[in-house]
Amino acid sequence: MKFRNLIFGLLAFSAFACTDLEEELQSTLSGDAGDAILQDNADVDALLIGAYESLRTPMQDQSRLWAAQEHTTDEVIGPTRGGDWDDNGIWRVLHNHTWDADHAFLSDTYRELLATQFASTDILTFNPTAEQAAQARFLRAFSVFLVADAWNQVPFRNINADGVIDLSSDPEVLVGDEAIAYVISEIEAIQNDLPDGPAYLANKDAAKVLLMKAHLNRGTIKDRSNPSFPSEDMAKVIDLGNQIINSGSYSLSDNMFDNFAPNNDAISTENIFTAENRGGVSSGNVRARWFCTLHYNQNPSGWNGFTTISDFYNKFDAADQRIGGAYPSMTDVSGINAGFLVGQQFDQDGNALEDRKGNPLAFTPEVALVESGDNLEVTGIRVIKYPIDYASGDNVDNDYVYYRLSDVMLMVAEAAFRSGDNATALDLVNQIRTKRGVAALTALDADALIDERGRELYWEGHRRTDLIRFGKFLGTWNEKPASGAERLLFPIPTIQLSVNPNLVQNPGY
Numbered sequence: 001m002k003f004r005n006l007i008f009g010l011l012a013f014s015a016f017a018c019t020d021l022e023e024e025l026q027s028t029l030s031g032d033a034g035d036a037i038l039q040d041n042a043d044v045d046a047l048l049i050g051a052y053e054s055l056r057t058p059m060q061d062q063s064r065l066w067a068a069q070e071h072t073t074d075e076v077i078g079p080t081r082g083g084d085w086d087d088n089g090i091w092r093v094l095h096n097h098t099w100d101a102d103h104a105f106l107s108d109t110y111r112e113l114l115a116t117q118f119a120s121t122d123i124l125t126f127n128p129t130a131e132q133a134a135q136a137r138f139l140r141a142f143s144v145f146l147v148a149d150a151w152n153q154v155p156f157r158n159i160n161a162d163g164v165i166d167l168s169s170d171p172e173v174l175v176g177d178e179a180i181a182y183v184i185s186e187i188e189a190i191q192n193d194l195p196d197g198p199a200y201l202a203n204k205d206a207a208k209v210l211l212m213k214a215h216l217n218r219g220t221i222k223d224r225s226n227p228s229f230p231s232e233d234m235a236k237v238i239d240l241g242n243q244i245i246n247s248g249s250y251s252l253s254d255n256m257f258d259n260f261a262p263n264n265d266a267i268s269t270e271n272i273f274t275a276e277n278r279g280g281v282s283s284g285n286v287r288a289r290w291f292c293t294l295h296y297n298q299n300p301s302g303w304n305g306f307t308t309i310s311d312f313y314n315k316f317d318a319a320d321q322r323i324g325g326a327y328p329s330m331t332d333v334s335g336i337n338a339g340f341l342v343g344q345q346f347d348q349d350g351n352a353l354e355d356r357k358g359n360p361l362a363f364t365p366e367v368a369l370v371e372s373g374d375n376l377e378v379t380g381i382r383v384i385k386y387p388i389d390y391a392s393g394d395n396v397d398n399d400y401v402y403y404r405l406s407d408v409m410l411m412v413a414e415a416a417f418r419s420g421d422n423a424t425a426l427d428l429v430n431q432i433r434t435k436r437g438v439a440a441l442t443a444l445d446a447d448a449l450i451d452e453r454g455r456e457l458y459w460e461g462h463r464r465t466d467l468i469r470f471g472k473f474l475g476t477w478n479e480k481p482a483s484g485a486e487r488l489l490f491p492i493p494t495i496q497l498s499v500n501p502n503l504v505q506n507p508g509y
Contacts, residue, residue, distance in 0.1 A: 042126040051119040051139050052200075055275060056284030058112035059461075060400050062292045062306075063105045065113070066461045068150060068490065071095055071306075073463040074477040075454065078306050079369055081376045085305050092369055097474075097483035100491060101509055107493035110147065114155060117143040124159050134193035138202035141186045142210060148179035148221060149465055150490050153503055156182075173502045177222045183214045199265065200276035200399060205249070208240045209272055209403040212411050215240075220469045224488040227469055234415040241412035244272070250405040252435040256322055256456075257338040259404055262329075262389035262397040270405040279389065279397025286386060287396045289459070293382040295361055297353055298345065299334035300388065307380025308458070309478045310365035313340055315451050321437040322455055330387045341382040369479045385459040406432055406456050414449055425449070432456060446470060484508060 058064045070076040071094035078091030085091065093099045099106060120140035124133055147154045155171040174182055191207040199206075215236040219228035244250065251269045253259055259268040262279065277283035294302025316323045324339015331337055335347040344362040345353045353361035355377040367380035389396035409428045417425035422444055429452050430440040436456075441448060450470040454463065467473040474483045486508020497503050 044123060044126050044128045044132050047119075047123045047126060048128075048132055048135060051116060051123060051136060052275070053282075053284075054112070054116045054119050055139070055143075056400075058109050058116070059275065059402075060284035060286045060288070062285070062288040064109045065146065065150075067091075067094060067105055068109060069461045069464040070459065072097065072487075073467055073473070074309055074312050074480075075458055075463045076306055077309055077367060077369065077380065077478060079367055079371050079380060081304065081371045081379075085303075095369060096480055097487045101494045101497075101505065103491075103493075106490050107495060110151060110490075110493050110496065113143045113147050116140075117147075117154075118157065118165075121157060121159060121165060125164055130193045131195060134190040135195075135202040137186055137190045138194060138207060138210070141183045142202075144174065144179055145183045145210065145214060148174065148176065148183075149217065151492060152176050152179075152221070152489050152506060153492060154179045155496070155500055155503065170500050170502050173500070177218065180214050180218045180221055184211060184218075187211050187214075199268075199271045199274045203273065205244055205247070206273035206403060208244055209408060212237045212240045212408065216411055216415060217465065217469060224468055225485050227471065229415075229418040231419060234419045237415035238412055238419070241408045241415070244405070244408050245412065252406060252432065254435075255327075256406075256436065257324075257327055257385070257387055259401060260386040260398060261327075262387065262392065264401070265399050268404070271399070271401055271403075272405065272408070273403040275400035275402065277397060277399050278395065279392035280395055283392075283395040283397070284400060286398050286400045287389070287394070289386045290384055290388050293341075293384070294336070295345070295353075295377065295382075296356060297361060298336060299347070300390075304377060306383075307363075307367050308340065308383050309367070310381065311477060312454065312458070313342070313365065313381050316340075316455055317438045319438050320455065322458075324384070327387050329390070333390050334388070336384060336388065338384050338387050341384065367478070383459050401460065407462070410449075410453050410456060413444075414453075417444060417446075417449060 059066070071078055071091060077095055078085060080086045080092065090103065090105060093103065117140050120136040120143070123136040128136065144154050144156070152175060154174040156174050157165055157171045160166050187207050187210055191204055194204045194207055195201055197203045215233040218233050219230055222228065250272065253269045258264065259270050261267060264271060265274070265276075275284060277286055291300065291302045292305045293307065294300065295304045296302065322339065324337050327338040331348070333348055335345065335350070342363050342365060344360055347353060355361050357374065357377070359374065359378070362378055363382055364375065364379050365381055371379055386398050389398055391397070409432060413425040413428035416428070426441060426444045429444060429449070432452070433440055450466060450472065453466050464473065468488055474485065474487060476482050486506070489506045491509035492503050492505055497505060
């Protein structure tokens with residue numbers, strides 16, 4: 001189904017992007033004759049593919065931005081199961097909000113997102129077409145937004161007047177609202193040069209969604225302890241979202257799980273911006289979304305790790321399609337359903353499965369952060385948001401979803417709600433609920449709105465940002481105590497502080 005070939009491995013990008021290599025890069029990439037020859041002969045399409053694929057690890061791996069956005073919330077817990085999943089407590093500190101500036105996963109995510117920023121900027125030095133340059137600048141702005149949202153400080157280099165990247169000084173740092181203002185101005189400048197599609201390219205509608213997220217979260221990023229929602233920002237969210245909703249290009253999928261299936265580029269009617277994974281050829285680690293939760297004795301044999309929390313699961317009505325059920329080319333192959341897996345598990349022939357000790361493989365709602373005893377393999381409700389690809393081997397075909405229509409609709413609903421237009425907000429929420437087979441709400445408040453975002457967008461990597469915006473991130477849930485306001489940001493990694501004096505540690509760390 002995919003037609004682009006993997007042209008190269010662009011390992012140099014990450015090396016140049018790592019600020020911890022600054023000492024070895026104190027020079028200017030000048031535009032001399034040799035550089036001009038290199039620029040004129042560069043395969044810009046190959047460089048652009050490299051920039052897209054530099055997002056694969058930080059976005060798709062279970063230990064990177066997804067962990068930062070989900071393990072720190074009420075949607076995901078990574079219990080230690082006897083000798084399994086201890087990992088020196090690296091998952092527990094995310095759940096308990098006790099991470100520090102040396103947390104390996106957070107440090108790696110920060111570095112890798114900056115690598116995407118540098119790779120995108122580097123493309124601009126090689127005489128790209130207007131469309132190529134627009135895609136590169138979109139990816140750069142996308143990276144800047146993600147770093148600003150989580151760390152508030154974004155080391156940044158641009159090309160200079162000579163069209164090259166000056167590496168002779170430390171990167172400037174865009175902080176908070178300054179970074180969001182950059183994202184907004186950058187996307188507004190390039191959106192007309194972006195392609196119309198497909199979804200796996202930075203496209204015009206993806207630009208609108210990134211602008212929506214920048215405007216919706218701008219007041220929160222300015223002051224996370226006291227989020228604000230200026231009317232002009234909410235008006236922008238509503239206008240941009242309505243352009244997408246009314247375009248006729250998208251509709252809510254009959255089955256939500258189609259948006260995440262192995263052939264989602266062909267069957268999804270919602271996906272706006274995705275990461276292309278080429279089945280059997282080349283992909284990111286999206287398969288971790290099912291390996292990290294399935295038991296060893298299921299098909300495929302999983303890692304028996306992450307689960308959701310029962311209080312989150314209990315937010316769903318039993319009739320809600322999003323809670324899950326049989327899915328074609330998966331349940332008939334393995335017995336595994338899409339959605340939430342709770343209770344006795346079966347194979348494709350209906351035979352009851354057992355754990356490694358011969359006990360019934362029946363997943364329980366109860367789960368502890370540190371498990372022990374005979375039932376430690378079965379505690380916790382498992383989650384399958386991406387239907388399993390059994391045909392493609394390690395390189396699975398599920399395109400990774402960044403943006404889709406229902407998120408747009410919920411952002412418009414939220415902006416309308418925060419602007420006092422409850423009728424519009426309620427109508428949009430109920431359009432989604434009706435499509436998902438659950439009764440319409442009769443009224444809407446902030447709690448109902450954040451719960452609906454959770455029900456629709458669970459395990460997609462939005463929850464931390466959403467909880468902060470709704471003022472709920474510092475609260476308590478399963479074994480997680482109330483946390484201090486410093487946890488609204490992640491700490492700047494120690495190694496980054498040591499090499500860039502323009503960075504300062506975030507308060508409280």
